[in-house]
Amino acid sequence: MLVPSLTPDDFLQAFQGLLxxxxxxxxxxxxxxxxxxxxxxxxxxQNTARANNLLVDAFPGTTFELxxxxxxxxxxxxxxxxxxxxxxxxxxxxxxxLAAVGGQSVAYFTQxxxxxxxxxxxxxxxxxxxxxxxxxxxLGSDDWFFAWRVNAPTYSIRYFxxxxxxxGEPFSSWGNNVLQCEIQAFAPAHTxxxxxxx
Numbered sequence: 001m002l003v004p005s006l007t008p009d010d011f012l013q014a015f016q017g018l019l020x021x022x023x024x025x026x027x028x029x030x031x032x033x034x035x036x037x038x039x040x041x042x043x044x045x046q047n048t049a050r051a052n053n054l055l056v057d058a059f060p061g062t063t064f065e066l067x068x069x070x071x072x073x074x075x076x077x078x079x080x081x082x083x084x085x086x087x088x089x090x091x092x093x094x095x096x097x098l099a100a101v102g103g104q105s106v107a108y109f110t111q112x113x114x115x116x117x118x119x120x121x122x123x124x125x126x127x128x129x130x131x132x133x134x135x136x137x138x139l140g141s142d143d144w145f146f147a148w149r150v151n152a153p154t155y156s157i158r159y160f161x162x163x164x165x166x167x168g169e170p171f172s173s174w175g176n177n178v179l180q181c182e183i184q185a186f187a188p189a190h191t192x193x194x195x196x197x198x
Contacts, residue, residue: 092117
């Protein structure tokens with residue numbers, strides 16, 4: 001169902017349709033009463049548009065005006081996003097925090113990165129085991145059982161999008177600070193996340 005888009009003329013027509021009949025209740029466009037109703041109906045149309053916008057703004061993936069409230073609820077903005085993050089990056093961080101239910105799988109961290117707007121792959125490691133590891137494998141300690149590597153592009157570029165980005169934002173921004181900070185925050189405490197940007 002589409003959200004109704006009502007104009008001041010729609011409200012004027014409704015007002016005049018509810019008026020009683022008679023010479024005291026004119027409906028011509030030049031009548032003083034019609035001009036007063038037109039002034040009032042502009043406010044009603046603006047309020048309806050704002051209410052319709054609230055339906056869109058209530059969801060974190062499309063929010064703009066309620067973004068500060070969503071961020072305050074989730075403890076954002078934090079140092080991960082830098083000094084002046086874009087609206088799109090802020091939204092992505094809110095969505096990622098809401099969708100982050102916790103997990104330790106590769107699929108979970110790949111989805112967490114996707115929610116933030118990054119495409120990654122994850123490599124897992126294991127220490128050398130005599131008789132089990134191929135000849136020539138690197139020797140290492142048991143810490144390799146807990147190490148894993150996130151592979152991401154050197155620069156993940158976010159481009160300005162009309163209708164999504166805010167006024168005054170740069171046409172493009174790049175960096176992986178949010179990705180690295182959020183993965184380190186959600187990584188299980190006993191693991192060692194490594195990052196490879198290539």
